[in-house]
Amino acid sequence: MSKNTVALVDCNNFYASCEKVFNPHLADKPVGILSNNDGIIVALSNELKKLGISRGTAAFKINKHFIKKHDIKLFSSNYTLYGDMSARVMNTLSSFTPDLEIYSIDEAFLSLSGFEHLDLTDYGRQIKKTVWLHTGLPVSVGIGPTKTLAKIANRFAKKHNFAEGVFDITKHPDKDKILRWIEVGHIWGVGRQYAKMLCRNGITNAYELTQVPDNWVQKKMTIIGLRLVKELRGISCIDLEIDIKPKKEIVSSKSFGNPVTELQDLMEAISDYCSVAVKKLRSQNQVASLVIVFLSTNRFKNEPQYANYAKVRLPLPSAYTPDFIHAANRIIKKIYRPGYKYKKVGVMLADIMHQSKTPLDFFQPTYLDDYRKVIMDCMDDINNKMGSHKITYASAGIKKPWQMKREKLTPSYTTSWKHIPVVKAI
DNA sequence: TCTGGGGTCCTAGGACCC
DNA sequence: TCTGGGGTCCTAGGACCC
Numbered sequence: 001m002s003k004n005t006v007a008l009v010d011c012n013n014f015y016a017s018c019e020k021v022f023n024p025h026l027a028d029k030p031v032g033i034l035s036n037n038d039g040i041i042v043a044l045s046n047e048l049k050k051l052g053i054s055r056g057t058a059a060f061k062i063n064k065h066f067i068k069k070h071d072i073k074l075f076s077s078n079y080t081l082y083g084d085m086s087a088r089v090m091n092t093l094s095s096f097t098p099d100l101e102i103y104s105i106d107e108a109f110l111s112l113s114g115f116e117h118l119d120l121t122d123y124g125r126q127i128k129k130t131v132w133l134h135t136g137l138p139v140s141v142g143i144g145p146t147k148t149l150a151k152i153a154n155r156f157a158k159k160h161n162f163a164e165g166v167f168d169i170t171k172h173p174d175k176d177k178i179l180r181w182i183e184v185g186h187i188w189g190v191g192r193q194y195a196k197m198l199c200r201n202g203i204t205n206a207y208e209l210t211q212v213p214d215n216w217v218q219k220k221m222t223i224i225g226l227r228l229v230k231e232l233r234g235i236s237c238i239d240l241e242i243d244i245k246p247k248k249e250i251v252s253s254k255s256f257g258n259p260v261t262e263l264q265d266l267m268e269a270i271s272d273y274c275s276v277a278v279k280k281l282r283s284q285n286q287v288a289s290l291v292i293v294f295l296s297t298n299r300f301k302n303e304p305q306y307a308n309y310a311k312v313r314l315p316l317p318s319a320y321t322p323d324f325i326h327a328a329n330r331i332i333k334k335i336y337r338p339g340y341k342y343k344k345v346g347v348m349l350a351d352i353m354h355q356s357k358t359p360l361d362f363f364q365p366t367y368l369d370d371y372r373k374v375i376m377d378c379m380d381d382i383n384n385k386m387g388s389h390k391i392t393y394a395s396a397g398i399k400k401p402w403q404m405k406r407e408k409l410t411p412s413y414t415t416s417w418k419h420i421p422v423v424k425a426i
Numbered sequence: 427t428c429t430g431g432g433g434t435c436c437t438a439g440g441a442c443c444c
Numbered sequence: 445t446c447t448g449g450g451g452t453c454c455t456a457g458g459a460c461c462c
Binding site: 034035036037038039040042056057058059060061077222223224247248249250251252253254255258298299300344346404405 | 427428429430431432433434435436437
């Protein structure tokens with residue numbers, strides 16, 4: 001069997017770093033990026049981490065004086081910018097390997113199998129330098145014989161200054177020593193619950209986890225846990241996924257900027273979310289037949305609580321937005337109860353398949369062969385060309401009092417002519 | 427005043443069938 | 445008193461990821 005070698009390249013503090021690229025005066029400032037509705041902090045620069053703030057902190061809980069004193073800069077999340085920067089990073093990475101798995105917006109696995117004759121630490125440094133040159137974003141590179149060990153190497157690269165952001169665990173004389181340094185909760189695939197359970201059983205670091213019998217692991221952590229332990233031992237069990245897999249479900253949901261009480265507003269919001277979800281469905285040439293709608297009040301508030309959901313199955317799989325808006329509105333009328341302050345609604349599309357696999361119906365045309373597809377394609381074309389929401393559904397309303405808050409949004413520097421940065425001579 | 431959004435996979439248990 | 449056995453499919457819930 002041929003040797004397996006994989007690198008994990010991960011952008012450091014991705015969202016915060018993206019903002020810094022276009023705002024040079026933020027270079028050494030503590031920067032935080034907020035979630036939708038400017039609710040919680042989802043990404044932090046190193047400077048902000050050092051001040052003791054952590055991911056998930058509610059923005060309103062950070063003291064005003066503290067923000068002023070340390071000159072903390074907080075921004076609404078600008079996914080248009082981050083998505084475009086991500087594409088640039090991935091494009092650069094693809095020149096370093098024939099097999100690239102884009103794992104998330106800021107991470108990719110690169111197969112380096114067959115590259116072992118090279119000095120891979122040096123190769124990692126080249127990757128890091130090139131991404132920096134092309135995008136201005138700092139990355140860390142971890143190299144190992146399995147994806148899980150590459151993840152660990154990446155963590156090591158980030159946390160130890162001497163590594164300078166690149167670490168190859170296969171080159172280290174004592175792999176077990178590295179594994180002892182990794183707490184179980186920091187292993188890829190071990191979350192809060194498993195970490196607690198493992199600690200209760202006296203297993204506190206990655207090395208100790210490799211020493212546990214297989215059947216115990218499988219019993220306690222399912223087959224996934226067992227796979228993970230084998231990966232820690234150096235046996236590759238999680239393959240690279242090169243091909244982009246079509247989605248099995250698509251969700252669109254958002255918390256409201258302000259609480260919503262009226263059915264009409266909920267219906268508008270759900271119509272809007274439907275149009276987002278179904279557009280995504282079409283972009284993958286898929287159709288869906290199950291529509292699930294859910295709604296809930298604000299669980300953090302000490303007021304009457306209500307949460308519910310319901311589903312509707314369409315007579316035939318579709319990607320025609322109005323089909324979904326009708327279904328979703330029917331559901332929301334059914335589960336709506338007056339007298340509550342709603343915080344969130346959402347829609348999920350499921351039972352998804354490729355458009356060409358749609359079963360035929362004797363009495364009506366399938367989406368693929370229908371005027372509905374023509375209309376949708378036309379609408380998508382216009383919105384893609386002229387900017388999203390140029391054509392929208394009346395059912396999504398106009399005033400949109402339920403819309404989310406994004407009060408600290410930065411410009412879309414790389415995707416909008418209007419926002420393109422201007423360099424001025426002084 | 428203010429607490430995110432979008433995904434995947436596995437398992438247990440129930441319904442149903444012969 | 446005793447109450448089959450084996451299989452499939454579906455769903456809810458729980459774990460995880462970023």
